[in-house]
Amino acid sequence: MLIFRQLFDPQSSTYTYLLGDTRRKQAVLIDPVFEQARRDEALLRELELTLVASLETHVHADHVTGAWLLKQDTGSAIMLSADSGAEGADRYLKHGDRVQFGERWLEVRATPGHTRGCITYVLDDESMAFTGDCLLIRGSGRTDFQQGDAREMYRSVRSQILSLPASCLIYPAHDYRGLTVTSVGEERKFNPRLGGEIGEGDFVGYMNSLGLPHPKLIDIAVPANLRCGRPANDAPPASEPTWAPLDFTFAGIYEIKPEALEEIAGGVQIVDVRANEEFAGPLGHIASATLMPLPELATRSAELSREKPIVAVCRSGARSAQAVVLLQKAGFKDVANLAGGMLRWRAEGHRVAGGRD
């Protein structure tokens, strides 16, 4: 089965797309964002997919790609256009190439115009196309920097994208109004720059008078993306927590497994956020845990030390996840949730104080 997810980076309004084959458990990410790599890795883990490659639609000017970082963490390949001018990729793609993930594949179509190395990825059955910053929803990418060329863009869109079946869904790299998807049929009719009877000259005139300010991050993003997102000094990215082996979840918090907590229990503050009667009830509690019921946590968090990491605990891991968010908002830096709560703690045979079998 095909698995498809549209992910968003609010900082740059970038869409990242995950495409996976659940039978072979392989996936690709199109246009991952550096700051969202942890999120993307968590999703891949939770969906039990192996990332085979990060695919760039082009050298971005407004955010740094997550491709290099994902490669460090998962061993995934980096792929982008042979015309991109970028170094450090594992495969340089050409028009007509195929990128395989499991039993599915994407066809590479060269669609220059926004940059020289812009690519559109078309799914094997032509049901979806990922157009990068070439064709946007009722718009198009700009053509005024990075070897942009309005004439080339017009030809790319008309010959490579609007020529796909009308039902083919189009997923762009950005939308600045929050729109998420369009189709070839719609854009043929309603794209105000490239649809209907609009000719090449009309489009060039339109694009030459856009007068947009340059992206805020262009001077950082372009050089970094020409290295496929490898930091200039090769420094590992900022602070992954080191106080315990933690899993970052797609829900956006860190979790610790029972066995890992057992090992470091003496060095952390364990905060049990259940009600008094649950703490004293049949499930028992972790011996060194402090009881601080969730409704009291906001007012009582001052009782906790800021020097020692905190692990929040509840029955199943749900209320304690909320406690983690609350404590982070209160400025505590090293906070994690006990995965699966007391239920899993006990199911995996860890000792409790109080409680009954």
Ligand SMILES: N[C@@H](CCC(=O)N[C@@H](CS)C(=O)NCC(=O)O)C(=O)O
């Ligand atoms: N305000 C944005 C500008 C982003 C921008 O210029 N995006 C390019 C794609 S890299 C584009 O083609 N935009 C089309 C448009 O804004 O109409 C930023 O600073 O990042």
Ligand SMILES: [Fe+2]
């Ligand atoms: Fe772009």
